[in-house]
Amino acid sequence: MLYAIxxxxxxxxxxxxxxEKAEAVMAHRRSIAEKLRSEGxxxxxxxxxxxxxxxxxxxxxxxxxxxGPFAETKEQLLGVHFVECASLEEAIEIASSxxxxxxxxxxxxxxxxxxxxxxx
Amino acid sequence: xxDVSWIESALTSARPQAMSxxxxxxxxxxxxxxxxxxxxxxxxxxxxxxGPPRDPAAWLIFVGRNFGLDDLRRRSKQTExxxxxxxxxxxxxxxALAEQLDASHYRDDILRLLxxxxxxxxxxxxxxxxxxxxxxxxxxxxxxxxxxxxESAMEQRITRAKRQIAAADVPFETPGPLERANRLxxxxxxxxxxxxxxxxxxxxxAHVRLPLCEEAIRLARLLVRLFPGExxxxxxxxxxxxxxxxxxxxxxxxxxxxxxxxxxxxxxxxALIDEGLVLVEKALRHGAAGPYQIQAAIAxxxxxxxxxxDTDWVEIDRLYGALEELQPSPIVTLNRAVAVAKLRGPAAxxxxxxxxxxxxxGYFHYFGVKGAWLKELGRLEEAREAFDRAIALxxxxxxxAHIRSHLDRLLVP
Numbered sequence: 330m331l332y333a334i335x336x337x338x339x340x341x342x343x344x345x346x347x348x349e350k351a352e353a354v355m356a357h358r359r360s361i362a363e364k365l366r367s368e369g370x371x372x373x374x375x376x377x378x379x380x381x382x383x384x385x386x387x388x389x390x391x392x393x394x395x396x397g398p399f400a401e402t403k404e405q406l407l408g409v410h411f412v413e414c415a416s417l418e419e420a421i422e423i424a425s426s427x428x429x430x431x432x433x434x435x436x437x438x439x440x441x442x443x444x445x446x447x448x449x
Numbered sequence: 450x451x452d453v454s455w456i457e458s459a460l461t462s463a464r465p466q467a468m469s470x471x472x473x474x475x476x477x478x479x480x481x482x483x484x485x486x487x488x489x490x491x492x493x494x495x496x497x498x499x500g501p502p503r504d505p506a507a508w509l510i511f512v513g514r515n516f517g518l519d520d521l522r523r524r525s526k527q528t529e530x531x532x533x534x535x536x537x538x539x540x541x542x543x544x545a546l547a548e549q550l551d552a553s554h555y556r557d558d559i560l561r562l563l564x565x566x567x568x569x570x571x572x573x574x575x576x577x578x579x580x581x582x583x584x585x586x587x588x589x590x591x592x593x594x595x596x597x598x599x600e601s602a603m604e605q606r607i608t609r610a611k612r613q614i615a616a617a618d619v620p621f622e623t624p625g626p627l628e629r630a631n632r633l634x635x636x637x638x639x640x641x642x643x644x645x646x647x648x649x650x651x652x653x654x655a656h657v658r659l660p661l662c663e664e665a666i667r668l669a670r671l672l673v674r675l676f677p678g679e680x681x682x683x684x685x686x687x688x689x690x691x692x693x694x695x696x697x698x699x700x701x702x703x704x705x706x707x708x709x710x711x712x713x714x715x716x717x718x719x720a721l722i723d724e725g726l727v728l729v730e731k732a733l734r735h736g737a738a739g740p741y742q743i744q745a746a747i748a749x750x751x752x753x754x755x756x757x758x759d760t761d762w763v764e765i766d767r768l769y770g771a772l773e774e775l776q777p778s779p780i781v782t783l784n785r786a787v788a789v790a791k792l793r794g795p796a797a798x799x800x801x802x803x804x805x806x807x808x809x810x811g812y813f814h815y816f817g818v819k820g821a822w823l824k825e826l827g828r829l830e831e832a833r834e835a836f837d838r839a840i841a842l843x844x845x846x847x848x849x850a851h852i853r854s855h856l857d858r859l860l861v862p
Contacts, residue, residue, distance in 0.1 A: 396678040
């Protein structure tokens with residue numbers, strides 16, 4: 330079975346971690362990712378940019394594009410896509426094509442250097 | 450786990466929200482600060498034992514508010530009877546707690562706290578010092594170090610600034626859209642000043658002052674979280690990220706300034722650049738360009754150029770033209786002239802800055818670039834004169850040394 334493990338934390342607190350702590354946490358995560366990859370078990374791994382870089386496409390009679398992250402607690406995370414896009418506009422277009430009657434699609438850029446290709 | 454650094458991070462990150470709520474209750478900076486300090490002390494005792502609360506800011510507000518009210522009551526017993534108003538407010542602590550979870554409410558609280566620090570009667574450096582103390586929670590010692598003054602001088606400065614704003618009387622009602630926009634603009638300007646205070650430093654001082662840049666970015670991000678759809682706030686944050694991305698390449702091993710075109714671009718911080726580029730794109734989607742967005746768009750062009758010679762100077766010239774229209778200033782024209790020099794040569798650039806001579810007669814960079822263009826045209830005597838003026842106006846030894854190296858090269862044909 331393929332499992333997705335989603336990382337949650339308080340962003341402003343994590344932002345305030347001293348550099349050494351932030352680096353230590355990322356190094357630890359990376360070492361686990363590398364081990365899993367060498368075992369052929371890791372299919373995706375990404376560090377997302379801060380929520381300040383997020384854009385949300387919210388379903389409605391006409392879908393609306395909103396600045397900022399998905400902020401509702403009434404809805405649950407049900408799926409994820411990783412898509413290479415030349416621009417935010419392109420990502421918004423693709424997200425809009427996924428819209429159904431309800432729900433929202435949050436678009437969050439992935440930080441370079443923290444992905445499957447970057448692990449050895 | 451014995452590592453308690455998470456507590457410090459949690460306290461720092463909760464500070465703007467907690468301080469601004471306590472200020473709303475007590476309407477007095479000193480009382481709010483004292484209440485917050487006390488709440489932090491209690492957190493340092495309670496959290497390692499009980500673990501982190503689900504909402505650290507709400508915890509601090511609750512504890513700080515109780516302490517503040519007890520303290521007020523104690524004090525008023527010694528002087529006069531407490532007013533009914535003060536006492537009755539004690540009853541709705543739970544209500545207040547629930548209210549704190551409402552984002553739309555606390556964003557105006559935090560904005561007010563920042564805005565109070567920007568009182569127009571305070572000189573810019575005092576606004577910055579106050580924001581660092583009140584909102585960011587830096588110690589007086591840390592702030593004094595960043596401003597290169599003694600601790601006692603900084604203490605005095607902050608006390609004086611606080612006294613001035615206590616008399617200022619900023620309204621506590623929820624601001625209307627116009628007033629909110631006005632406050633945002635003022636706060637954004639203060640954050641940009643704070644960043645520049647750290648960024649314009651160089652050489653031996655640079656490492657001391659980099660925390661100012663990081664603090665400015667932290668405050669800018671806070672504003673984006675509170676007001677996600679404000680294109681100028683996105684623009685400001687992007688501008689700071691993109692400028693800061695070059696920090697590792699701005700000085701050489703000797704602490705000398707390295708010009709943008711000579712910087713080792715592989716040292717630029719890719720993560721900051723990527724984030725800055727996304728924010729520029731987000732901002733420009735609004736179709737409401739403003740000065741921060743345009744400056745961020747210019748910084749983005751530099752960030753996108755893998756080599757200096759790949760820089761899109763046509764677009765930079767166009768953007769500075771737009772900025773000149775929105776916010777005319779001789780410094781913007783001077784910057785535009787740099788793009789013009791790349792596109793049409795030094796003679797065209799010199800012609801463009803000629804009318805600025807009087808207004809920029811005290812501006813180091815004006816004489817720096819003027820000297821460089823004159824030199825390029827072979828007008829060596831005039832170049833030497835311009836470089837001499839630049840050295841006299843240099844703000845840091847590194848700036849002077851940079852110009853001197855130009856002068857040295859003038860002597861060697």
